[in-house]
Amino acid sequence: MQHSIHSLSAMPMPGLRDAEVLHFGRQPIVDAAGAPQAYELLYREAGGNWANVIDDTAATAHVIARTLGGTGLDWTLRKHAGFINLGRQLLLDDLLLLVPPGHFVLEVLENVPMDACVLRRLAWLRMAGYRLALDDVATLTAHVRKALPAVDFxxxxxxxxxxxxxxxxxxxxxxxxxxxxxxxxxGPEEFALAQRLGFHLFQGYHFARPEPLTAPLPHLDRGALARLQTLLQHGAHTDVLLAELHANPGIIAQLLRLSVATGVQPCGGIASVRALLQALGPDSVQRWVRLLQMSDGFRLPGEPSLRSQAAQRRACFMAQAARHVRPHDAALADAAFLTGVLSLAPLQPDGTRRDIQDTFPVTQAIRDAVLHGHGELGALLQAAEVYERGGNPLTMLGMPAG
Structure with a gap:
């Protein structure tokens, strides 16, 4: 069935900038020469380099979501390991399986009791490849002695x-x-004492204060996350999940970033939302949605943002235009939709569209379209942009303007 381009929504899409950001922090853990060997990632309040942690689970979920779904591993960790704090609730939660073990050290908070359940979990995590640390130790208590065999740091x-x-x-x-x-x-006296006692690594204001970092505010809303979580919990059919994802481009952008962080990238890149869902699997998608609810649920708006609506309209326009140009090529329509999503995906506050090359694991054709306007997808993207400015998109598609 062919779709008329003129039948698409004529509502203009504003050219918005990614002004809203979320904050977290990074403090280096250095060797005796002062060279960074790892970073501790820290929860930070909006607009400041400080923290008032009331819920350690939500605070750590915030840090994980910002790193995996916002700034990305390479930029945040600079090829080093990232230490993240864990309370008992998150330690025992399978949300941790989202965290790639080769990139993180799980830092068990001092208030987590070393009972049989926790010790079994620590043993399982180490077998799964995770490195573990015991945090804020001050005395050699029975708690510490019990934990020593289960941790690395x-x-x-x-x-x-x-x-x-x-x-x-x-x-x-x-x-x-x-x-x-x-x-x-x-201070230098404490540093010298730690060296004399045989400490391997060092952290504190003597070396560096926590560095404030910002990640783009995800274009999500509470309603979308709740609907998607319900569908996933009830084992909804793939087509139903896809329909919900297509209505929420902010979630698609988050899942693309997650696929990079977790190394789930099909050969040749992702060409459609369906391919993204298949690559990650429903379990990972459900964990990610739960993590976002835990981290950002109270921050997110109740309804889709203007930028989310703009991305959804652009993606739908491009998919329908692709069907108009090549009615029997479903793959082109799917790629056109993903191109539209990516062209308005939130980036770092100082980022440019060129960051797409490393941030999103899409096909070269989609990258070329977004970065350079090349190929059929580039023509469709340019047609969408002309349409958004009130022009006639038919000329961009090599079709009569009538």
Missing amino acids: VKVDFRLASRAELPRLADAVLRADRLLIAEKIE
């Missing part, structure tokens, strides 16, 4: 630990063949 808080306790604590960790990290190092 022990972070000792120099602000809390007494100078008399530090040698005994460091000796016990070194005898267990675990790596020692001295945290809250605020």
Whole structure:
């Protein structure tokens, strides 16, 4: 069935900029020479380099969502490992399976009891390839002794630990063949003491204060996440899931970034939303939706944003225009839709469309269309842009203007 381009919505789409951002932080963990070996990723309040953590689960979900779905692993971690804090709830949640083990160290908060359930979970995570750290250690308690065999790093808080306790604590960790990290190092005397005691890595204001980072605000709304979560929980048919995803381009952009972070990228790149869903699988999509609800549920608007509506209209226009030009080529229509989504996807506040090359694992044809306006998809994108400005898109498609 052919679709008339003139039948599409005539509502103009505003040229919006990605002004809204979400904040998190990054503090280096360095070696004795001061060279970064890892970064701790930190929750930060909007508009400031500070934190008021009321819910440690939501705070860590925020950090994971910003890193995997916002700034990306390479930019955030600079090829190093990222330390993230975990309370008991998130430690036991399969949401952790979204976190690629080769890139992160899971830092168990000091208030997590080392009961049998937690110890079993730590053993399973290490077998799955995750590295673990025990956070904010100040004394050699029974809790610490019980945790030592289950972790790879022990972070000792120099602000809390007494100078008399530090040698005994460091000796016990070194005898267990675990790596020692001295945290809250605020001056040269503490740094020198930590070195004498055999600490391997160091963190604190003496080296660097946490660096504030920003990630683009996802173009999502609470209603869309809730509907998608319900569909996934009830095992909805793929076509039903696709219909919901097509109505919410912000989720599509997030899932594209997730596929990069988790290494789920089909050979040749992703050419459609269906291919993206197949590559990730419903379980990963459901985990990601839950993570976003946990992280951003109270921040998100109740209705789609103007930018989300603009991206959805552009993507639908391009898909219908593709069907008009080549009625029997479903693949072109699917690729045209994804091109439309990508052309208005939120980027870093200082980013450009060229960042698409590394941020989104799409086919070369889609990249060429968005970056350079090349190919059939580029012509469709230019037609959409002409249409949005009130012009006649038919001329861009090599068709009579009548």
